[in-house]
Amino acid sequence: MTDEPRRTRGVQRGPRSTHVIESVRAAALTELDRVGFARLAMDAVARTAGVSRTTVYRRWPTKTALLATVVEPVLQRYDTDPDTGTARGDLIAALALIRANSALPEGRALIAAAGEPDSQAVVRAANDRTIAMLERLLTRAVDRGEITTDVRTVAYLAMQGTVMWPQIRDTPLDDAELERFARVLLP
Template sequence: MTEPTRRTRGVQRGPRSVQVVEGVRAATLTELTRVGFAGLTIEGVAKAAQVNRTTIYRRWPSKAALLEAVVEPLLEHYDTDPNTGSLHGDLLALMTLIRDNAAQPEGRALITAATTGAPELRDLVRRANARTLAPFRRALDRAVGHGELSDRHDVQIIAYLLFQGVVMWEQSQGVPPTDEDFGRILRTVLPPGPEALRSTPSAPAAGGVGER
């Protein structure tokens, strides 16, 4: 993780430290809702959280660090893999998690801030995307190891397409994806497993994902 995040976690040791961290997170979210990322200031957060500016600067030296502190509890969800017993179930759980996180105030704050294109948020957005993608790749890698998915497929591309299918759905459709939409995405993107591949007559390649 980044240095600001390590500092944030590091101060969560006593009741007062936890209270400060949670107060600053809440104040940052309130200010983001009120003025947006462009209008966010450390001074404004300090005033809303009723702490000194030095308290903010010591732990969160930038607006990006404050936003990262706000969304960290959501990002932590991607550090634990679902254990549904099947690749389809794991991927569906992860897609649902993205949708549910995006609906949270913290998720909305990150999405809205990211759409501003602020250069100072590039690293945060890149890290957030990487952490969100990681469990998809792990699930697909496990499926390859278990023989549930052929090792001839490009799991990185499959993970990326599933991730983008959820992330971009609301932007293009105007509403969050439903469970039925997730099923459609999975049926379209997820290739058949090795057993299905072996039982299907060979055909000329048509430029499929991951083919070399």
């Protein structure tokens, strides 16, 4: 028997690793839905995922890092811009995407985490990515001469209005309201 400490191989790659990531991601979503970000416990995530605490902490040393991984697939949807051929059509398509993402478990987790100090970096990055998509499509419309507007402000109002509507109104944001948003934001 040796006195040397056991050496691990660090973060693994491959099929088992992919399975672990997806298991932990699903478990984190379950726990976020159950207890929220503030009360999220990495031990509970590990237990729900059927992996060890070490496995979780090796990849995600903090709850914030785990939240970032959980929401990334939803945020990737903002990397491709709607292109319907019109500013209004693009804006409505983008708002529909934001509405859909906000209703997903990942989106709900991000919205719920917004008030927590530890999650601010992830929430800010998610907001920035969402607004960037809106700014790109609005800038494209300005460049085509289709609209003249304060791109940054319209993008921010569009994103916040779409995300916050169900929180404030306690009703889903329907297609007619998306059309109305577009008419107000792009007169």
